[in-house]
Amino acid sequence: MSASAKSNAKRSNQRCKPRASVATPDKPGLAARVAAAQVLTRVIDDKRGLDGLLDTRHGPQAYRDLSEQDQGLVRAIVTTALRHRGEIDYAFDRLMDRKPPKKARHLHHTLHVAAAQILFMDVPESAAVDLAVTSLSQEPRSVRFSSLGNAVLRRMAREGGKLFSRMDAGARAKLNMPPWLWSRLKKGYGQERAEKSALMHMIEPVLDITVKENPENWAEKLGGVVLAGNSIRTGRKGSISEWEGYEDGAWWVQDFAAHLPVHLMGNVAGKRVLDLCAAPGGKTAQLIAAGANVTAVEQSHDRLERLALNLKRLGMGADLVQADMMEWQPALPFDCVLLDAPCSSTGTIRRHPDVQWTKSKEDVAALAELQAAMVRRAADFLQPGGQLLFSNCSIDRTEGEDVVAALIKDMPSLKLQPFSADDVFGRAELVNGQGTVRTLPCHLDQVEPPEAGDGEALDPRAYQGMDGFFAARFERI
Numbered sequence: 001m002s003a004s005a006k007s008n009a010k011r012s013n014q015r016c017k018p019r020a021s022v023a024t025p026d027k028p029g030l031a032a033r034v035a036a037a038q039v040l041t042r043v044i045d046d047k048r049g050l051d052g053l054l055d056t057r058h059g060p061q062a063y064r065d066l067s068e069q070d071q072g073l074v075r076a077i078v079t080t081a082l083r084h085r086g087e088i089d090y091a092f093d094r095l096m097d098r099k100p101p102k103k104a105r106h107l108h109h110t111l112h113v114a115a116a117q118i119l120f121m122d123v124p125e126s127a128a129v130d131l132a133v134t135s136l137s138q139e140p141r142s143v144r145f146s147s148l149g150n151a152v153l154r155r156m157a158r159e160g161g162k163l164f165s166r167m168d169a170g171a172r173a174k175l176n177m178p179p180w181l182w183s184r185l186k187k188g189y190g191q192e193r194a195e196k197s198a199l200m201h202m203i204e205p206v207l208d209i210t211v212k213e214n215p216e217n218w219a220e221k222l223g224g225v226v227l228a229g230n231s232i233r234t235g236r237k238g239s240i241s242e243w244e245g246y247e248d249g250a251w252w253v254q255d256f257a258a259h260l261p262v263h264l265m266g267n268v269a270g271k272r273v274l275d276l277c278a279a280p281g282g283k284t285a286q287l288i289a290a291g292a293n294v295t296a297v298e299q300s301h302d303r304l305e306r307l308a309l310n311l312k313r314l315g316m317g318a319d320l321v322q323a324d325m326m327e328w329q330p331a332l333p334f335d336c337v338l339l340d341a342p343c344s345s346t347g348t349i350r351r352h353p354d355v356q357w358t359k360s361k362e363d364v365a366a367l368a369e370l371q372a373a374m375v376r377r378a379a380d381f382l383q384p385g386g387q388l389l390f391s392n393c394s395i396d397r398t399e400g401e402d403v404v405a406a407l408i409k410d411m412p413s414l415k416l417q418p419f420s421a422d423d424v425f426g427r428a429e430l431v432n433g434q435g436t437v438r439t440l441p442c443h444l445d446q447v448e449p450p451e452a453g454d455g456e457a458l459d460p461r462a463y464q465g466m467d468g469f470f471a472a473r474f475e476r477i
């Protein structure tokens, strides 16, 4: 071969080298593991939310190309890896003699995907190890780590379970929370409630729904229990569109905690109610079901569309406005305003274990400032004597109690109307000394699981707990 042909062949070989992240999914189960590592990379390194990444229209190509069954496997692996992230790091720290470079991200995420299966899932360990090592050896950035991966994962399969034998459940759960969030919880609510909440984060809960009417009837049909009012804890997880009553719009998914703010507004029948930051519309639906005339304001076009579709399924109507509430101006003041403000969503970690890895204390501080500005703006939309309900799904006091404490000091036109246990179905533990409602994942931990039906038997802990939420009620002077 001539020198120039050799050099052309070399160039062509270089062009043909497999590009980063293209692994040949030639073994059963490999494509799902490759996709799981990609999704985990986007959550941890790019701080992207899991819901968007596991969307069958917008998720990464490697995920969208999978069968429905493999997509389910990816979801299970990634959520397990996120729920147990601290334990997995702890195990690797003890089992690796030589630490790989921090920037070896493909290696890092592939090992986490394998460890989630080995330590916490019902997957044959040999398959989890073999597929991880194949994935490493097919990826140019990681090929040099494949024997290291093989050694550490085999060791994890042999010794991983024993590493935790002397650690109590609370200490294990604490490992799985980023240190900043753990110290906020401990400082805010004490060691016991912080540990119990961390434990709840490790279990995916069953779904709660709110029904338009006949809660007892629906609880029986869906194998659940009535928690209070129209809120039902079903005995189920999974694909809701196949459940009885979904098509007919008899109910919508809403955690017990998320259903409280509208309940706390009292009787809204016949009142003009402004629902700010309204999508996807669980609280809009509650307000309409309670007989209010609702104007719902939402900034995001896509999310407003989703709200409209949700109301359509429920056979409900409201005035829908796409606007930034900080700019919008209504023609007339309202009797009541609900501001369910954007927040860090740290109260929803049980259902969204990515949240604690995508949000930071800087995000919390910025959101708390935004919430304070939003409450001030929301007060302008009320007539004198009108009621403002401010809520969000953060478990950080910075976004709840602290916002309210500052408003009490410097906003004389708003008077806090404290809640009592009677406002929350007699549950005194949900009302704090400030007179605001503070729920935590460790609350509502005595729910009687429904009688076992013929469906999948669930961990009884999946029936306990609730989302973290905050709610404060003001009167406009």
Ligand SMILES: C[S@@+](CC[C@H](N)C(=O)[O-])C[C@H]1O[C@@H](n2cnc3c(N)ncnc32)[C@H](O)[C@@H]1O
Binding pocket: 276, 277, 278, 279, 280, 281, 282, 283, 284, 297, 298, 299, 300, 303, 323, 324, 325, 326, 340, 341, 342, 343
């Ligand atoms: C926590 S979610 C609301 C959940 C909703 N209330 C429910 O119960 O289904 C917050 C919503 O506020 C919207 N939002 C954020 N900033 C806004 C603004 N300046 N004006 C109007 N909506 C806003 C977001 O797009 C998001 O849909």
